[in-house]
Amino acid sequence: MKSPRIPVRVGIAAAAIAIALPVSAGTAQAAPDAPDEAACTASALDTSALSLDVTTSTGDVVTSYQGGQSYLAQLIGQVTPTCDGDYTDVTVPTDFRTTVDRSYPIHSADGQTHVATMSVTKTDDTATARIAFNQAGVDLAATGELTLRAFLQVSLDTATTSGQVLETLWDVNGATTPISVNVTQCATCAQLPAALSLWQYSDADNQLGSQTPRVHAVAQHPTVGEPDATAATTSTFTITDTLEADSGQEHDCATPLRWSWYTAIDQHGNPTDLTSGRAGADTSDVIELTETSCSATSRSYTATVTTPAGPDGTFTPVASRVRFPITVDDLTGTYTSSLTGDQDGAPLPSREASARASRSGGTLISDAVSVVLQDSNGNDANTADEPADLTGTNGDTRLDITVRNRGGEPLQNIRVSGSVDEGDARVTNLDCAFPDGTTGTVWSGPLPVGAEFTCTADLTGVTAASDHASTATVRAIGVTSGHEVSATNSYHAKVTGAEAPASP
Structure with a gap:
């Protein structure tokens, strides 16, 4: 059974919250429980969100293959490791060759953190590349949605001949991807090289x-x-x-x-x-x-x-x-x-x-985006149990929204929207000030890693007879991964006592 290391997500983004409680000097403390990690057993990851394709060394689509030439088996998609050692196995078809008995790094987007290891081994005639996540990868998964972009250098067996069509099966943790290999004679192979x-x-x-x-x-x-x-x-x-x-x-x-x-x-x-x-x-x-x-x-x-x-x-x-x-x-x-x-x-x-x-390896991209929705007094009011009290402002307030790129890659095609989920109040005049000086609710980007921008909107008409709930949503596309990310945050408000007069 896996340890209860469960990512806390808001939409596709994740919010990781740590609360530190002070302990008075001399206060007796209970013995700590055994660490959760002791019960966490490494296992094969769910690979339903991963896709595998074979490309040229520059990432272009392969339309024809030549024996002995090098290609990249590219594995891309979302992963969520929860235990140290969780893994994904890529089994290479026998028509392809790869260098075995080698280990390569999977690193964070900034190249600074080694989050997983790709180890290439061979049993009988079958080569397998195992991507095993270490604790750094597990910790990243606990704070955001992750996109794996792994690559394995392979070459087509030189015994293949022009005109062959090979039906190869690539296996990723038991899920197979068929790739048809059309073997042709390369356009420049008919003669010796003529240029530098x-x-x-x-x-x-x-x-x-x-x-x-x-x-x-x-x-x-x-x-x-x-x-x-x-x-x-x-x-x-x-x-x-x-x-x-x-x-x-x-x-x-x-x-x-x-x-x-x-x-x-x-x-x-x-x-x-x-x-x-x-x-x-x-x-x-x-x-x-x-x-x-x-x-x-x-x-x-x-x-x-x-x-x-x-x-x-x-x-x-x-x-x-x-x-x-x-x-x-x-x-x-x-x-x-x-x-x-x-x-x-x-x-x-x-x-x-x-x-x-590195001939093989890859990157683990944390593509999270966050949105924080508060009123002008700084009230988060994220849940219906703790609504902001707008009695003193007759049920009206300005809403402040902060959008931040918390991931490992720049974001583009950013869209911000708001909705009223409960009550008769209205949210109007949503407007964002983007980093390039433009305003609106849609921006082409890019929003760099760690950067943020703010938006405002007007909330009017909260009454004692009708509590209010609204949601701010942001959606964006990762520049590197092409993956869509989103985040939501809610705001709740009420008016107590005599019903506040409706805003004109």
């Missing part, structure tokens, strides 16, 4: 506890040579990779650059005869790599590439790459580098690429 390109990826060893997490930037050179050439072709590339200063990343100058070359690719664009080595340690007749400079923010090299001779006496076109190792501060960031250079003195188009430091 740059991409980045996270180091396979990056995980929780890594002392030196890294990302790698790969410079892909244009192919050198033409088919059936009877003489070797040589081309020289001068390349520089630049990092923004104070961006939490540095070139790892102590680790050699790594070169690769290949002459053939498969239907998915993957090299079939890749040959690799390290600058200063390995030699090749095809590529001669010389590092010319290295600093924290800039690293440069010169690569002379010569087409290799084939068995028939002709020379084969060759593509080549150079990999830059880059150390990064932590796993929660996304890191970017820029590539510039020339080929045989002719400038090449500059390139830019980014990569997350």
Whole structure:
């Protein structure tokens, strides 16, 4: 049985109230009860509000797949962990591959709090990513509605062939999501690369506890040579990779650059005869790599590439790459580098690429919004048992409303409304002063985390014969999650003694 750690919610938002009672010095106190956590057993979470999809590394919808290419399994939706260790298991279909025996962080929206761990393991031929919430995640759930945005890097098995349609089933705590995988030949896979390109990826060893997490930037050179050439072709590339200063990343100058070359690719664009080595340690007749400079923010090299001779006496076109190792501060960031250079003195188009430091992981977003409704005298009057007494003001008052973003992401498309739930009184003239200086009841936003704005309305006509109850409601959309959040707060009022005259 789970411990009675029950979130207190107002609408979709949550209000967490702690009351501290002073204890006089020397006053005897009863022995504390055993902690609730002792009876709280970790269990599988309800995943009915979660959705799973497979996207590109940039989050775009996948319309076709290629073997060996990387994708993201994205798990998004509301979760409510109540015990330390509550979990969600994602079972990966056997047609996909993922790096196992790794653990990745799920963190709060500000990146400061580690709220859950994604651990990827394999049993027989089946890989499973378990997201287990720690006490910080449980505590967040007790104070607000939470949206999980988790991602798991996967790749399609290289054994797949163009024209296949694979019907895969992704399992999330027993609930399956079918995803049809249409395997095609990529548009650029019919030939070796013709232009300079740059991409980045996270180091396979990056995980929780890594002392030196890294990302790698790969410079892909244009192919050198033409088919059936009877003489070797040589081309020289001068390349520089630049990092923004104070961006939490540095070139790892102590680790050699790594070169690769290949002459053939498969239907998915993957090299079939890749040959690799390290600058200063390995030699090749095809590529001669010389590092010319290295600093924290800039690293440069010169690569002379010569087409290799084939068995028939002709020379084969060759593509080549150079990999830059880059150390990064932590796993929660996304890191970017820029590539510039020339080929045989002719400038090449500059390139830019980014990569997350963690191959998998995610964010837990507290997307709560709160609304506080009081009268001009500061009376909350949230319940019918404690109504505000408006006898002295003849049943009239100004209502003050405060809307605050209590969550972990900015809010947009904000709407404020009021309603009369009981009695014959009226609430009119609702108007809000938004942070950008505009007024009204609807605002496009965004409302930053922790920011607030105020509204006012007029309450008139509360009488001794008719007690009053009204509600203020706010609705908004999370900028990051796209999730709608809302909150309500009630106000109750009465008039005692002789009936107050109705307002004109």
